[in-house]
Amino acid sequence: MEIFLLDKTIIVVIVFLITLLIAMYSTWAERKVAGFIQDRIGPNRAGIFGILQPLADGVKMFMKEEIIPTHADKALFVMAPGISMLTALLTSSVIPWGSYLEINGRQVMLQITDINIGMLYIFAVVSTGVYGIMIGGWASNNKYSLMGSLRASSQMISYELAMGLALISVIMMTGTLSLKAIVEYQAINGWNIIYQPLGFLIFFICALAECNRTPFDLPESEAELVGGYHTEYSSMKLGLFLFAEYVNMFISGAIMSALFFGGYNLPFHDKLATIFSHNTLALLGTASFMLKTFLFIFIFMWIRWTVPRFRYDQLMHLGWRILLPLAMFNVVATGTVILISILWK
Amino acid sequence: MEKLTNRSRVVVKKEMTFLESIYLPAIFGGMWITLKHFFKRKTTIQYPEEKRPFSFVYRGLHILKRDEQGRENCTACGLCAVACPAEAITIVAAERKKGEEHLYREEKYASTYEINMLRCIFCGLCEEACPKDAVYLTEELVPSQYNRQDFIFGKDKLVQPLGTSAHPKTYKPYKK
Numbered sequence: 116m117e118i119f120l121l122d123k124t125i126i127v128v129i130v131f132l133i134t135l136l137i138a139m140y141s142t143w144a145e146r147k148v149a150g151f152i153q154d155r156i157g158p159n160r161a162g163i164f165g166i167l168q169p170l171a172d173g174v175k176m177f178m179k180e181e182i183i184p185t186h187a188d189k190a191l192f193v194m195a196p197g198i199s200m201l202t203a204l205l206t207s208s209v210i211p212w213g214s215y216l217e218i219n220g221r222q223v224m225l226q227i228t229d230i231n232i233g234m235l236y237i238f239a240v241v242s243t244g245v246y247g248i249m250i251g252g253w254a255s256n257n258k259y260s261l262m263g264s265l266r267a268s269s270q271m272i273s274y275e276l277a278m279g280l281a282l283i284s285v286i287m288m289t290g291t292l293s294l295k296a297i298v299e300y301q302a303i304n305g306w307n308i309i310y311q312p313l314g315f316l317i318f319f320i321c322a323l324a325e326c327n328r329t330p331f332d333l334p335e336s337e338a339e340l341v342g343g344y345h346t347e348y349s350s351m352k353l354g355l356f357l358f359a360e361y362v363n364m365f366i367s368g369a370i371m372s373a374l375f376f377g378g379y380n381l382p383f384h385d386k387l388a389t390i391f392s393h394n395t396l397a398l399l400g401t402a403s404f405m406l407k408t409f410l411f412i413f414i415f416m417w418i419r420w421t422v423p424r425f426r427y428d429q430l431m432h433l434g435w436r437i438l439l440p441l442a443m444f445n446v447v448a449t450g451t452v453i454l455i456s457i458l459w460k
Numbered sequence: 461m462e463k464l465t466n467r468s469r470v471v472v473k474k475e476m477t478f479l480e481s482i483y484l485p486a487i488f489g490g491m492w493i494t495l496k497h498f499f500k501r502k503t504t505i506q507y508p509e510e511k512r513p514f515s516f517v518y519r520g521l522h523i524l525k526r527d528e529q530g531r532e533n534c535t536a537c538g539l540c541a542v543a544c545p546a547e548a549i550t551i552v553a554a555e556r557k558k559g560e561e562h563l564y565r566e567e568k569y570a571s572t573y574e575i576n577m578l579r580c581i582f583c584g585l586c587e588e589a590c591p592k593d594a595v596y597l598t599e600e601l602v603p604s605q606y607n608r609q610d611f612i613f614g615k616d617k618l619v620q621p622l623g624t625s626a627h628p629k630t631y632k633p634y635k636k
Contacts, residue, residue, distance in 0.1 A: 148498075150502075151497070151498045151499075151502070152494045152498050153497070154497055154500055154501075154502055154503050154504075155502060155503075155504050156502045156504045417491060417494065417495070417498075418491070420494060421487070421490045421491045421493075421494040422487060
C-alpha cells in the first residue's frame, strides 16, 4: 500500500512539473511561432534561442507591482486566478500519458488515475474553469472585465454542447468513458480520426473555443475589451491567468491526441515489441503521445496567427446553428452505423 | 479609370457557393500562406551586433577634424553656427597661446564647441558652411542617453581622436 502511494505521489509530481514546464515553454514557443510567421525571429536574447525567456518573464511577473482596485471584491479578486489555474491543472489527472512501466515486478501506470468516468470528469472540470474567468471579471468591478466574463460564460455554454455531442459519438463507438480504455480500443481498431473525422473537426473547433484561443478569444479581446476579464489584473495574478491558458492548451492537445489520434499507441507495435524491452516501449509510446500533443499546440498557435477574431454574433451563429446540428447529425449517423453493424452480425 | 496596380480586385457582392460559405478552404488557404512565411528568410537585423549598411551620403553624428599633424582644423569662425537652421551649435573662441602650435592649426581656436543633438536636424549645412574642413557628419548614430543634458556634445566627444588621421567614415569624395 505504501509503495503504491509512493508511486502515485511520484507520478503526480512528475505530471505536475511537466505540465507546468510545457506550459512555460509554450509561452516561449508562441512568441517564436508568432515571430516566424511574421518574418521575425522572436525572442533570442535571454540564453541561446531565447530559451531562458520564460524564466525572465516569470521573474518579471513576480517583481511587478500588485494592484487591487479600490472597489474590487478583494476575496474573489484574489481567488479567481487560483481557480483558473487549479481547474486547468486538475484535468491532467485522468490523461493516460503511457501504458505502464515494470519496476521490480510491479506495474506502475503512467497515469495519475484511471477512473471509469474519465471523460465525464474532464467535462466537469473544464466547465468549472470558466468560473475563474467569470469571478475574475465580476470582482474587478470594471465594465470591460464584466463584458469579457459574460462573453466567456456564454461562449463556454454554447461550445460545450457541441463538444459533448461530438464526443458522444466517440463514446458510442468505444463504449467507454475511461480515457485509457479509449486509447486501448484504438490500438486494436485504428485511430478514431478515421471513423470520426467530422467529430474531430467539431471537437477541435470547440477545443479552440474552450481554451479561449483565437479566433474565439472574445473574452480577452485586446482591441475591444482592453484585455477583457484580466484588465484590472497585474503582477503574478495576471501571470496565472495567462499561464492557465497555456496549461489548458496543453491539456486539450493531450485530450485530442488521446481521443482521436491513438494516444500513446505506437505504429507497428508488435514488431517494435520484439526489438525493445517493455519499459523502453512504454516510454517511446509516451514520447509519441507528447509529440502529437506538441503538434496540436503548434496548430493552435498557427491558427492564432492566421485567423482573425470572430464577431460576437458570428460566434453564436457558428456555435448554435452550425456546430450543434452537425454534432447531432454525427451522433445519429454513428448510431445508425453501429446499429447496422450489429444487425449485420 | 486607369488602375494603379494590377493587384486590385473589384468587390462583387454575390451569393457564396457552399464551399465558400463553410470558410474552411479559405482558412486552410490562409494557413498555407502563414506556413510559407514560417519558413521564409527572416528580415530582422540584429541591431547592436549587425548594422544595416548606410547610404553613401548618410548624415549622422558630427566630428571635428584634425589635420595630418594632429592639429584641430576649427578656427572658431562661427559660420557653422550661423548656417545652422536649428541653432544647435555654440562656439566660444579663444586665442592660441605660445607652445600650443601643435594643438591648433590657426591662431584662433574654439575653446568650447557644443552641439545640442536634440536640436540638431542633421541637415549638414554646418558641413557645407565650414571653410576650414573642420566639421563633418559621419555615419555614426547619436547614442541614446538618459538625460537631456547628456545630449549636448562638447569637444570631448566631437573632436576626432588623435592618431586617427584619416577617418574612413568621413571621407567623402564628392567634396574636394
